[in-house]
Amino acid sequence: MAQILAEKIQPARGRYNPALMEPALTLLHDVSLRALNTFGIDVHARTFISVNTVSDLEAIAANPQLSVLPRLILGGGSNLLLTKDVAGLVLHMVNTGRRVVGESERRVIVRAQAGENWHDFVQWTLAQGLPGLENLSLIPGSVGAAPIQNIGAYGSELADFFHSLTLFDFVTRETRVLICDDCHFGYRDSIFKHALRDRAVIIDVSFALPRRWQPNLRYAELAAELAARNVSAPTAQDIADAVIAIRRRKLPDPAQIGNAGSFFKNPVVSAEQHAQLLEKYPQLVSYPQLDGSIKLAAGWMIDQCGWKGRSLGAAGVHERQALVLVNRGDATGQEIMALAEMISDDVQARFGISLETEPVIV
Numbered sequence: 414m415a416q417i418l419a420e421k422i423q424p425a426r427g428r429y430n431p432a433l434m435e436p437a438l439t440l441l442h443d444v445s446l447r448a449l450n451t452f453g454i455d456v457h458a459r460t461f462i463s464v465n466t467v468s469d470l471e472a473i474a475a476n477p478q479l480s481v482l483p484r485l486i487l488g489g490g491s492n493l494l495l496t497k498d499v500a501g502l503v504l505h506m507v508n509t510g511r512r513v514v515g516e517s518e519r520r521v522i523v524r525a526q527a528g529e530n531w532h533d534f535v536q537w538t539l540a541q542g543l544p545g546l547e548n549l550s551l552i553p554g555s556v557g558a559a560p561i562q563n564i565g566a567y568g569s570e571l572a573d574f575f576h577s578l579t580l581f582d583f584v585t586r587e588t589r590v591l592i593c594d595d596c597h598f599g600y601r602d603s604i605f606k607h608a609l610r611d612r613a614v615i616i617d618v619s620f621a622l623p624r625r626w627q628p629n630l631r632y633a634e635l636a637a638e639l640a641a642r643n644v645s646a647p648t649a650q651d652i653a654d655a656v657i658a659i660r661r662r663k664l665p666d667p668a669q670i671g672n673a674g675s676f677f678k679n680p681v682v683s684a685e686q687h688a689q690l691l692e693k694y695p696q697l698v699s700y701p702q703l704d705g706s707i708k709l710a711a712g713w714m715i716d717q718c719g720w721k722g723r724s725l726g727a728a729g730v731h732e733r734q735a736l737v738l739v740n741r742g743d744a745t746g747q748e749i750m751a752l753a754e755m756i757s758d759d760v761q762a763r764f765g766i767s768l769e770t771e772p773v774i775v
């Protein structure tokens with residue numbers, strides 16, 4: 414990490430309640446982001462600020478030099494591929510805190526600050542006796558990034574338990590609260606990838622956790638794992654433990670080998686297109702969706718194209734999970750991207766399906 418405490422920017426006084434104000438923002442320059450992205454790509458940020466409070470964001474927006482710089486909001490760096498130095502401003506979300514903020518007969522509302530680690534937050538809710546988020550255990554990253562792609566795993570997704578969030582809007586320079594309908598959640602998608610892209614910074618996220626809890630065992634592999642553990646009436650913690658065990662078995666740990674989880678989204682096709690593909694490829698792996706569409710297993714298609722376990726220099730495809738691209742050493746983001754493009758081209762040529770990347774390419 415680089416060095417210098419280069420400048421201090423005083424928030425513009427007058428617009429703020431002095432009691433809430435931080436004394437100053439600390440700007441760092443030429444900061445290596447290697448330890449701050451799970452691919453372990455060594456690019457540098459020209460300017461870097463750790464964001465602790467809304468006042469920090471207000472001060473940046475009010476500052477004529479800082480407000481015009483292109484921004485990258487950084488959480489845990491687990492859904493990013495950094496292909497070049499970041500010429501503008503990296504805002505690293507480090508605000509922490511979590512608590513129960515409301516309850517009724519039916520549900521309990523919990524709120525976590527954006528810089529909280531997602532998995533730690535999930536474990537904390539379970540320790541409070543508040544089930545709901547257990548299927549989403551061990552997803553890397555921060556609470557603040559979780560709504561961006563509506564994180565999901567093992568038959569559950571963030572939107573199922575989302576209550577509201579607070580964001581700071583760099584265009585209006587105001588904070589506002591969004592509820593579920595405002596966020597346009599979809600499969601690995603939300604309004605933050607579209608209309609609010611590049612302008613919204615999520616400050617905190619609130620979840621509505623049900624008092625009358627039902628285990629979600631829709632995902633066959635999870636049900637099988639619990640059966641193998643002889644658990645017939647699982648608690649939420651049993652489910653979390655099973656999810657953690659499956660994930661540890663299946664997915665490479667970024668601490669051991671750089672990766673950003675699934676590199677491609679599973680493509681969704683119509684029932685008609687699925688039937689045509691099935692005629693040609695009877696082994697095709699797919700998952701019917703509630704709306705009648707069919708989700709195809711991108712990993713299976715990549716495997717069929719012979720990519721599983723292969724490498725191009727230090728950029729590679731994981732040997733157990735064809736959907737996960739890995740950095741086997743000092744790969745650059747551009748090398749990983751070049752590999753991803755070759756894989757997409759092959760899948761397109763063979764199956765007529767175009768793959769979309771899941772991580773944000775910077």
Ligand SMILES: Cc1cc2nc3c(=O)[nH]c(=O)nc-3n(C[C@H](O)[C@H](O)[C@H](O)COP(=O)(O)OP(=O)(O)OC[C@H]3O[C@@H](n4cnc5c(N)ncnc54)[C@H](O)[C@@H]3O)c2cc1C
Pocket residue numbers: 451485486487488489490491492493506527552553554555556557558559561562563564565566613614615616664665666667672673674675773
């Ligand atoms: C091993 C592994 C397994 C994974 N498994 C899953 C999985 O099962 N399901 C799943 O959905 N994802 C999975 N992921 C992807 C990743 O964990 C999630 O997308 C996670 O929510 C990213 O959080 P982050 O804090 O690391 O975000 P970052 O990578 O830091 O940022 C991702 C995007 O969100 C933006 N962003 C970050 N914080 C904020 C904020 N506070 N306000 C506004 N924008 C923000 C960034 O600018 C960027 O565009 C996996 C990743 C890895 C490495």
